Amino acid sequence: MTSDAVFGPFSVPYAPPDEPIAARLLQDAGLDAGAEARIDRLGRRLIEAARGAKTARIGGLEDLLREYSLSTEEGVALMVLAEALLRVPDSLTADALIAEKIGAARWTAEGGHASEPLVVSAAAWALGATARMLDKGKTAEGVIALAAKRLGLGALRAAARQAMQLMGQHFVFADEIEEALRRASSRVGSRHLYSFDMLGEGARTKADADRYFESYANAIESVGRARGAGVSERLGVSVKLSALHPRFEPACRERVMRELTPRLIDLARLARRHDLQLTIDAEEADRLELSLDLIAAAMAAGALQDWSGFGLAVQAYQKRAGAVIDHVAELAARHRARMTLRLVKGAYWDAEIKRAQERGLADYPVFTRKAMTDLNYIACARRLLAARARIAPQFATHNALTVATIVTIAGGVDGYEFQRLHGMGEELYAGLRADYPQLACRIYAPVGQHENLLAYLVRRLLENGANSSFVAQIGDRDIPAAALLERPQKIIINAARARAAGLPPPREIHGPERKVAEGVEFGDRAQVERLLGSIRQTPEARQAELILAGGKSAPQRAGGRRQAISPIDGAAVGFVDDTDQDALVTMMQEAQAAFRTWSRRAVEDRAARLDRAAQRLEAEAPRWLRLLQLEGGKTLDDAVAEWREAIDFLRYYAALARKAFGAAPKLPGPTGEDNRLHCHGRGVFVCISPWNFPLAIFLGQVAAALVCGNAVIAKPAEQTPLIAAEAVALLHKAGVPAGALRLAQGDGKIGAALVALPGVAGVAFTGSVEAAASINRALAAKDGPIAPLIAETGGVNAMIVDATALPEQVADDVVASAFRSAGQRCSALRLLCLQEEVADKMITMIAGAARELRVGDPRDIGVQIGPVIDAEARAALLAHIEAMRAQTQNGVVAHFAGEVDKDAPANGFYVAPHIFELAAAGDLKREVFGPILHVVRYKAPELDLLLDAIEAKNFGLTLGVHSRIDSTIARILERRLAGNCYVNRNMIGAVVGTQPFGGFNLSGTGPKAGGPHYLQRFVVEQTVTINTAAVGGNVHLLNAID
Template structure:
């Protein structure tokens, strides 16, 4: 990569578009320290900016405040405070709740969570204090106090619920006025007339959630089209533009779907551009998350190259300075504009998704973050980007600066440039500041004005505010008179020096977030087209490869009784390998070898055993591409599922290795003087590890890793459906330095062969993942052993998993989480969602959205990166699922079934399907595939729903979607479920963070990937020695002498 100063040199003009694109891609997760160090050297000198900004702020604070708006709210309440969070949480949810009872329950929940009376009289705003007084009175009305005054309040509560609820909604609407410019585009155009056209211009945005269905995308398209046409009729002098969110126009706006996105979205955008050009209304494409940047820029390039756009100069886009690719993006855009001789308006913003970017980078284990981790670094990057935009060598880009920071605005004015400057601000923020700037500088300010229904827009905007840490933002501190003005005007360079770091020391790199527990294995950067192309090329090298799995006994391959051809579940004519199954004699030999080698392995140092796990994890990383191919071909896993599978296996190894080192070494225990006590933890013996086909690498690895690191030897029995993966993994275990006799691979099927192992007196333990019925059979067989100790049995079994969503939940979030929970991995996860409970008041709307989102899924060959749902594992499983669907169809309970075509004929495919139930009791057990059942419930039956789930006997995973913390706590307390997920999907448990395992019929515990798991694999031995047996207590005598 070129150093950043390269973009300010004459050599920059000699670059071509492809090389600049490569530079842009290479900066995705570039080293933050190196980048910030470079940026510091490029910050423009603005010596008078602080004094100018101080003048503005002094004048701003002298203005009287009379409104109850966001400024007064967040000047009084930090979003870290109970009051701030409660009020914003209420604003996020209250207006969209359709039923009064649930709405009142939310009000009660939020009012009880804060102390409102302490804020009375703390503001000079009469309206602010009146509003807070109303909230404080509301808190008294919902108080559960049993004192006389509390009883009086209780009476008032019963009499005043409707009035209280209406008052809270009015307060929320008052807050909404700060966010939402107008509820429809005509009102927005009319309201625009209240502003001075020479100083205020507008960019209207029909903001809202990203589309989750084709119907959503069509709705937003029509809204944008209507906005363009309406604005165009009245736009003769106002120069109003329209901001467009690309993810609102396509339900699958993501890099893995780039081919489909280009085909469908390009035409849709061109229709909008045709309409916009006809009435000369400019269009700006909004910035979105980092993993959508490359897709957005490529789409923008295609649009700009059309005859319709070349030379127009009114198709622009937003660039987020907090992203490490911001400056390279501007450089690429500059060359693109020059190449096409077309001006490109660029709205430079600081960034809107910071929290989400940090979280996603950690979830994916990326090498670094795509954004800066210090706000000072973002401010520095903003100024450097501004310097580039205002420089003489930047001819094609038309700069538009969106900021609410007085210091930043003053610094922009001091950057030497002959270019005109346009400022931009969000409606409701920075009004007083820009009134001064625009009058003094005679510069226009474009107001970014959200337009839409309060019920839809307010929740969206509040979440953006909460996610982006707006309480630390300059605009809210600027209005807080308790904060000295000088403290707000430190330059970002000065603030960065105060931190003594070039990156945030409180935010570790994504790979280091688990500190001493384990290393966070890297997933994959799906937003990088370069990475995807490289992976495709690497996978193609294994396309024709075949594998041959046999029993591996003490490191030696053994020919089995019979050879079986292995075919892809998505293409039953494509052979990918051969499986030889173990003979009875081979099983006996493997057991003998494992038993004989156990003492030596048991007595080896814990650090040595842990080292084998670490080396094996490294080999999984090194052989990741081959393992991805195997997971796709043999297990039918999609790209994401295959990568997650390998990552989980790696995480198990690092976690159990660290746990073993910290837990398993001998330790001295407290004792009386003259005596020593030592506790030793030793492996139990030979463990039989029986792993399933649905996680053929992760669970296979996790079971074996736990048994080995605790000093046991292992007989590994993988599923015959995925033995090729198990065989390759076993080869890697041996390559990692594991003694050959410590791990025996025994692919076989049949109860008779299982009995050879289960009835052997030498068996110390069984680790099993599979069905509850098979687990019961194993327990019964083990119990029949006479004259042998009962071995340890660790069983993780299935679940009839539910999700409960009340009417406070956000429908779009419910839908996204349900689709992933129910249909990822073709529903072939023990944790997958089977039954969705929807509160009646939102059931119709959510079901409609859910069906729309399911229609967008792609069913097919998992080797294709754009496929969402792969095949079922085999014919019997497929037939059973089809029978379940056909029964529901005959009973009129089928709500939706994704169409299948002739392209699915070669494989075992079951389409994502949604069925209707009256109660979970109608299900006899698991439906292990992509089938979701929906049950509606009235709000007053919520606790009965939980009891119904408990009554099923299963207890593996449960999802809860609610904004009411009391509701969440009640469900959590009552539900007999091992893993509960709140306001997110309910699959993909993370090792060490979400230990996995169920209750009742769903498993024995302890939880895999948790702090207590290894304890089940060891025996405890205590050694007590009387150190004074031969006379004298040396230590006591030394203590007495003070030595």
């Protein structure tokens, strides 16, 4: 049973504008003068308590942050070391990381100061001792060699690891739940309550999810037994839903609800049996609706009714936080329960901002000003206090103003509890307890091995280490208490100031020149359902007809009528009349005639027509997405990405042309002359585009040529004629003359015949290396003007992963890079190079993550991999798979073979992901264009040999690097192995204007598509020099004389 059957799904605007929310919050924020005075008095006492604490204590995260702020080299070094060092298994890589991160920073001298807390002085001693072994400004290799001579690498390594272990011991409550319970039992009677968080990140594999489930279940059982033994009356366990399912994402809602709901109910029933609190942790904004669906489904289970121990965390930085509280209160009322609700500020702010920008959302789902989050936190606190009949409020905060405000509004500390992180806020709440002995304060206590500490600690450092955070400021005695108690409503003042001034809305990050294409947020159920409904109602694509000069669709002698086949099921989605080769001469003549008129139009006029095309394309999303799915075989996510890229190409090239060619620049020179550089179209460009991006690359090539003043004959891939015909019609409707843009349909022979025409002024091509070489030879063999070739081909793209890389991040990025779009991207990962010490673990996780991918009909939103383009491509890939399997005697290891969905259309062209390990990088001789990943291992001292092997392939399109060592990254990048290099992220999805795309060597000629230099190859330059003194004198010079 899903939540929808018993309780309406949560549905409010995903990312509403800030101003109306701010107006409402400001209106409700006022308190009377007496209440404000009480807040000030209590807030000052709490700040004084935190600042005045003596040093007879261990110290906390606040102390560490005060000593090593993230605005300093030391703070950044500490964060990187904490994130990476403890997971590095080999000495060589660990030494390089230590040398780089510690050698460049300045740590407290000779054991710190007597007044420092133990955790700071010990960390400073260990890191400072390590730093003193190193010489600043040296290379990592030189530093390590020198340190080894002085004290030995063992001492160097031990000091740094000691500091990291110390941090782990202090900020993780215990390694195991049993130890955590023993530690908690020592504080019985102190009104210290606990919620145990079993450290771990989101599951990537089923094995991960099973392990985390067992960990949670074991924790609940252990805590339950301890409660029975009298450890505490109110213990709790926190659960991360993404740890319990490897595809915990909105697009997989149906699967997640089916598979995860029973598991969550099992954990909830277990917690109820022991009368514990079970809290669902808050995660990213796009997972909120899915999380609430699961919670509602669990509440609907009869065994959980009338229970008051089940709840969730809500993030106050989310604009939907207030609506979530109302939703939970109604849910609790429906099931006669009293749910717990932990109110937090939120820990993923930077990720939410980036995601909204990448997705092209209308606005951010989170507030962009800290003061707005603080203001909303208090508004949410009011809601919670008013709903105490159905919700048990839990306020997680380390902010003295927030604490003082809640206590004042509530009239004391009864009927709710505060929460703090282990290692933080101890002095603040000790000060509050002095005034309110009955205070209930729960400690959020992370439990786990030190290697699981990494992501948790980094989130805390990022969350609290910024200069604007209360935790970072409270230790600075130069900041007066009054400043820390300034009310958020006084900072905001009015709704117009609700946004951060330096952070534009997501679609406006490129400034006034152009808007980012509108995107789709898959975590917004209402938006996705509207889009899917519109796509289903879109009529089938019409026949693609050749468009003649004059803009009319009319019969034409054709090279033959054929079907346009969908790779989804092998069925016809339309028909196309291929161009007869004899018609190409006439097509060229008409294009040349149109060029003379089109090239004389002002740049602004040509650019405006591209902008109109972009506007129409954006407004007609459902029709284009349906066509991309039917003819291109794309999943909805891929179709949206390509549609947006096409819009961005149109707008980017329009803006770039205005800037580059709008007015001829005046060049420096002697007086009496006017020297200007003009740019003009070359003539008729032939644009030959591929099937893997049949809309974006097609429109990108054509738009660039057109806006520069060229006429175009466009020849799309034979597999995707309908999309090309519709794109040409789009440009014609936007005002591009029919004669200036012609469409030639057909196979490679038509392309070759076009290139051979004598009137070709240039060729823009994206496709295979072999076809590019053929075009290059054909152009070179012709008499007449030399025509430029702008070519982008493929590559044997590699990713290099060292031992400092985070396995979960590597798994995410490898799976996306190798298997998204069925591996049919020029940029896709083909060769994964893993440092041998971590190879086994990485391969296991990557294979496990790949196993969770669904391969099938891409119109199903829960499918991640659709078909390859046609039967020929499928046959070639299956042949390669068989060839790899036949090489097992020669060192090839088959690590993974995926499966196609049983429900996938029988006649579709599906190939499941495969992973093969090769003996050496040189064994992969060519690009394999599909979902097949090849893996090699390398030894850290032999990195240069690996780079030599990659370079020897003579490609140069994309390269990925995963490392936390800057010197290693720089060493790889210095080799200039690829045109697009991606560090600590995936290798696909280059963004127009942000990541110009294209390679060199066998991978292309440049300039890069979507970059500032692309248009230059489409124009000729003309210098015009005018002797302005020819009339008999230099008037300007004479007038300038004093």
